[in-house]
Amino acid sequence: MSAPLLSIDGLTKAYPGVVANNQVSFQIQPGEVHALLGENGAGKSTLVKMIYGLVRPDSGTMSFMGASYTPAEPRAARATGVAMVFQHFSLFEALNVAENIALGMENPPKPRDLAARITEVSEAYGLPLDPGRLVGDLSAGERQRVEIIRCLLQDPKLLIMDEPTSVLTPQEVEILFHTLRKLSAEGTAILYISHKLEEIRALCDEATVLRLGKVVGTCDPKSTSAAEMAELMVGKSLAVPARSEAAHGDVILEVDNLSVAPASAFGTPLRDISIKIKAGEVLGIGGVAGNGQDELLAALSGETITAPNAVELKGKPVGNLSPNERRSAGILCGPEERLGHAAAPDMSLIENALLTARHRKSLDKNGFLDWGKTRQYAEEVIAAFDVRTPGPENAARSLSGGNLQKFVIGREVMQEPSVLVVNQPTWGVDASAAADIRQAILDLAGRGAGVIVISQDLDELLEISDNFCALNEGRLSDTKPTAGLTMETIGLMLGGAHDMHEAEVAHV
Amino acid sequence: MMIDPVTLIAALIVASTPILLAGIGELVVEKAGVLNLGVEGMMIMGAVCGFAIAVQTGSPTLGFLAAAAGGAALSLIFAILTQYLLSNQVATGLALTLFGLGLSSLIGESISGSTPPPVARLDIPGLSDMPVLGPILFSHTSMVYISVGLVVAVWAVLKHTHIGLVIRAVGENHDAAHALGYKVVRVRIAAILFGGACAGLGGAFFSMVRVPQWTEGMTAGAGWIALALVVFASWKPGRVMLGAYLFGGITALQLRLQAAGIDVPVEILAMSPYVITILVLVIMSSGKARAALNAPAALGKVFHATG
Numbered sequence: 001m002s003a004p005l006l007s008i009d010g011l012t013k014a015y016p017g018v019v020a021n022n023q024v025s026f027q028i029q030p031g032e033v034h035a036l037l038g039e040n041g042a043g044k045s046t047l048v049k050m051i052y053g054l055v056r057p058d059s060g061t062m063s064f065m066g067a068s069y070t071p072a073e074p075r076a077a078r079a080t081g082v083a084m085v086f087q088h089f090s091l092f093e094a095l096n097v098a099e100n101i102a103l104g105m106e107n108p109p110k111p112r113d114l115a116a117r118i119t120e121v122s123e124a125y126g127l128p129l130d131p132g133r134l135v136g137d138l139s140a141g142e143r144q145r146v147e148i149i150r151c152l153l154q155d156p157k158l159l160i161m162d163e164p165t166s167v168l169t170p171q172e173v174e175i176l177f178h179t180l181r182k183l184s185a186e187g188t189a190i191l192y193i194s195h196k197l198e199e200i201r202a203l204c205d206e207a208t209v210l211r212l213g214k215v216v217g218t219c220d221p222k223s224t225s226a227a228e229m230a231e232l233m234v235g236k237s238l239a240v241p242a243r244s245e246a247a248h249g250d251v252i253l254e255v256d257n258l259s260v261a262p263a264s265a266f267g268t269p270l271r272d273i274s275i276k277i278k279a280g281e282v283l284g285i286g287g288v289a290g291n292g293q294d295e296l297l298a299a300l301s302g303e304t305i306t307a308p309n310a311v312e313l314k315g316k317p318v319g320n321l322s323p324n325e326r327r328s329a330g331i332l333c334g335p336e337e338r339l340g341h342a343a344a345p346d347m348s349l350i351e352n353a354l355l356t357a358r359h360r361k362s363l364d365k366n367g368f369l370d371w372g373k374t375r376q377y378a379e380e381v382i383a384a385f386d387v388r389t390p391g392p393e394n395a396a397r398s399l400s401g402g403n404l405q406k407f408v409i410g411r412e413v414m415q416e417p418s419v420l421v422v423n424q425p426t427w428g429v430d431a432s433a434a435a436d437i438r439q440a441i442l443d444l445a446g447r448g449a450g451v452i453v454i455s456q457d458l459d460e461l462l463e464i465s466d467n468f469c470a471l472n473e474g475r476l477s478d479t480k481p482t483a484g485l486t487m488e489t490i491g492l493m494l495g496g497a498h499d500m501h502e503a504e505v506a507h508v
Numbered sequence: 509m510m511i512d513p514v515t516l517i518a519a520l521i522v523a524s525t526p527i528l529l530a531g532i533g534e535l536v537v538e539k540a541g542v543l544n545l546g547v548e549g550m551m552i553m554g555a556v557c558g559f560a561i562a563v564q565t566g567s568p569t570l571g572f573l574a575a576a577a578g579g580a581a582l583s584l585i586f587a588i589l590t591q592y593l594l595s596n597q598v599a600t601g602l603a604l605t606l607f608g609l610g611l612s613s614l615i616g617e618s619i620s621g622s623t624p625p626p627v628a629r630l631d632i633p634g635l636s637d638m639p640v641l642g643p644i645l646f647s648h649t650s651m652v653y654i655s656v657g658l659v660v661a662v663w664a665v666l667k668h669t670h671i672g673l674v675i676r677a678v679g680e681n682h683d684a685a686h687a688l689g690y691k692v693v694r695v696r697i698a699a700i701l702f703g704g705a706c707a708g709l710g711g712a713f714f715s716m717v718r719v720p721q722w723t724e725g726m727t728a729g730a731g732w733i734a735l736a737l738v739v740f741a742s743w744k745p746g747r748v749m750l751g752a753y754l755f756g757g758i759t760a761l762q763l764r765l766q767a768a769g770i771d772v773p774v775e776i777l778a779m780s781p782y783v784i785t786i787l788v789l790v791i792m793s794s795g796k797a798r799a800a801l802n803a804p805a806a807l808g809k810v811f812h813a814t815g
Binding site for chain 1: 670673674676677680681684685690804
């Protein structure tokens with residue numbers, strides 16, 4: 001084997017109260033796609049920040065192409081040949097693509113030359129981009145292209161990608177993987193951070209697994225099963241969600257020919273949606289983002305008000321009720337966006353618990369809030385859902401994505417709704433937390449609630465739902481039992497698959 | 509009723525220049541993501557510093573330099589408080605205005621009543637003597653030309669240079685700029701000092717050219733107008749200039765209307781510059797989604813580098 005491109009030896013970084021990285025060592029070969037695997041909080045982000053010069057290690061050494069490597073700042077890292085695509089994009093929405101790219105370069109060429117190079121590189125790697133467009137107008141996938149092209153223009157020898165697929169649709173993931181494989185074939189090493197095991201198995205040559213800041217193992221992802229890797233990552237084997245075999249009860253929620261005009265110019269209208277859910281049933285709704293998922297959730301939660309009979313709970317019309325009235329009636333929702341929609345980022349977990357549970361948990365009396373009782377409820381949710389936080393008085397923003405998701409799902413589940421509607425319940429959540437959330441959803445259904453799970457993760461839907469249907473351009477397909485569904489049938493149900501295929505060809 | 513349009517336009521330019529100077533400085537500060545409400549305080553500090561040094565040395569140039577230094581010095585307090593000690597920008601800016609008003613009164617105590625040396629006017633034989641164009645374009649003090657030059661320079665730097673791009677980036681998303689390795693705090697402090705110096709020059713224009721004398725609180729709210737202009741001008745240098753000249757123009761016009769004894773209550777005339785300027789700029793900036801997009805997204809937010 002040739003000399004390693006990047007060699008890391010005994011890196012340690014401690015923050016007050018926590019050792020983020022403890023004696024971490026591994027090597028990356030030129031052209032290798034190296035996975036860095038670990039749960040949220042395992043220390044992956046701190047490690048790559050040290051490689052990128054944003055954080056300085058307390059001890060340990062790095063060498064890059066045989067020479068000692070101690071980047072004092074990202075500039076130095078970029079000059080050496082290390083580029084990074086961030087998990088939360090480091091983009092400027094009010095600036096255009098070319099300006100965003102120029103900001104990430106050491107010596108940006110003249111605007112006209114830069115625009116030409118952007119077009120050239122973006123076409124070479126199958127990532128079409130118009131340099132003059134405002135980043136604020138781009139989709140998540142297109143924004144990521146801006147970041148990637150910003151990196152590629154520097155001819156990096158090592159490209160770090162921090163959870164690149166968490167905001168992408170499956171089609172965009174395919175395009176990304178295509179680009180990454182091409183880069184790797186050209187000799188660029190890629191350090192790929194993720195906790196999505198199937199992706200790592202599909203893409204990576206080598207994996208280093210971190211747990212609680214330490215390297216707990218390395219493996220060849222191509223020959224290691226996802227379950228084995230998950231076990232290495234979590235430190236225990238993951239239970240496959242167990243579902244109750246109880247028969248379904250009566251129809252509990254009925255949506256009848258629901259049509260909603262889009263709320264904004266970029267929204268999707270809902271067209272003639274009809275849903276019937278029985279007590280104890282889990283209905284999975286699949287589909288690519290932007291096909292009406294947010295709108296459907298809003299119509300069920302009461303954020304969008306419709307004709308009374310369009311939504312009926314146990315035979316009673318609720319379509320014209322507000323969110324709080326629907327909560328009292330028994331419909332609870334968990335929207336996709338954790339920060340800002342499901343939870344108020346700067347409010348404490350206690351306050352966030354109050355926001356949706358006030359009526360069902362009687363957390364107020366004569367208009368005065370009962371903070372003692374609310375704190376108790378928040379603590380119950382934290383305990384029951386294993387939310388890792390120093391205490392319920394911490395701001396929602398301070399929790400990691402997975403922990404906050406467990407809290408917001410737990411907050412709804414523990415109110416024992418008759419109907420729970422969740423959108424992307426395990427989006428950006430690590431494997432063990434996702435398993436816990438799925439189990440909680442199945443348990444809730446086992447206790448007689450009807451559950452609608454809207455998700456883009458088909459594996460998740462197949463694992464937990466009894467029946468499956470798909471949203472496409474605001475229309476809902478026919479509902480089919482999940483048992484016995486093939487991927488081919490699902491593709492047909494997604495309907496848009498044909499269009500997506502074309503779009504993909506056009507992109508690549 | 510006779511209002512001479514030539515002297516009106518010449519007076520308009522003089523009345524506008526202080527607001528234009530302060531406004532263009534504040535525009536850069538806000539583009540870097542900092543909301544400094546202390547413009548009024550920095551202006552009055554510039555007014556008193558410029559006046560005092562000009563009286564002492566007899567040199568208007570040194571006076572203007574001192575004004576810029578005075579405004580920048582006051583803004584440095586703001587910069588240290590907000591950028592290093594992470595204090596709230598709104599509260600700090602308000603305090604800065606109150607502090608500047610008080611400190612300037614103290615400094616100006618001994619010099620009120622003095623007369624500053626006259627500031628030379630442009631005098632190009634031929635050009636300055638032309639009818640109409642001469643008094644309007646070619647017979648102002650150098651600060652008028654500098655203020656217009658500054659507007660052009662700020663526009664060009666923000667739009668066409670890498671430094672300008674970095675300033676906008678810092679004001680748009682300071683976390684992303686930091687992640688890319690830009691020195692957010694350093695860029696912002698430089699912008700705050702530039703804004704302070706510009707406000708100081710604007711203040712000195714009052715005490716050395718427009719009035720010219722020193723009285724307490726002589727800037728009379730011009731700093732607040734400059735602040736409002738920046739917002740209603742959607743952070744565009746050209747529109748700040750338009751707004752400043754509109755405000756100055758109506759100010760000059762209403763003074764002449766008052767003098768001409770027009771049959772409109774003085775109070776209405778006196779408030780007309782504020783009302784009309786804001787109305788015009790509101791209409792210009794409304795109805796376009798792009799105008800709102802031009803607002804620096806990180807404006808007024810505290811930046812603290814983590815990790």
